[in-house]
Amino acid sequence: MTAGHVGDDAAIQAAALAGVRPGKSMREIAMDLYGADRVAAGWHVDSRMRAKVRRLVRRARAASGDASAGTP
Secondary structure: OOOOOOOOHHHHHHHHHHHHOOOOOHHHHHHHHHOHHHHHHHOOOOOHHHHHHHHHHHHHHHHHOOOOOOOO
16 A cells, blocks of 8 residues: 555555554554654644544454554
């Protein structure tokens, strides 16, 4: 998946999970999904982008059977 090009839900969740496994931060996963420029402009404590990435990671963990699915 190239930065800034988000595809279907399954692909997005797979990309989010791929970021979680090596221990990337939520912000780093967001940069992989959306690109550094969009994250720099849209990543705030209460931003929609941050909430979406947290949801994606949670769903990806749950779908993979990861025991830490409830933790962001």
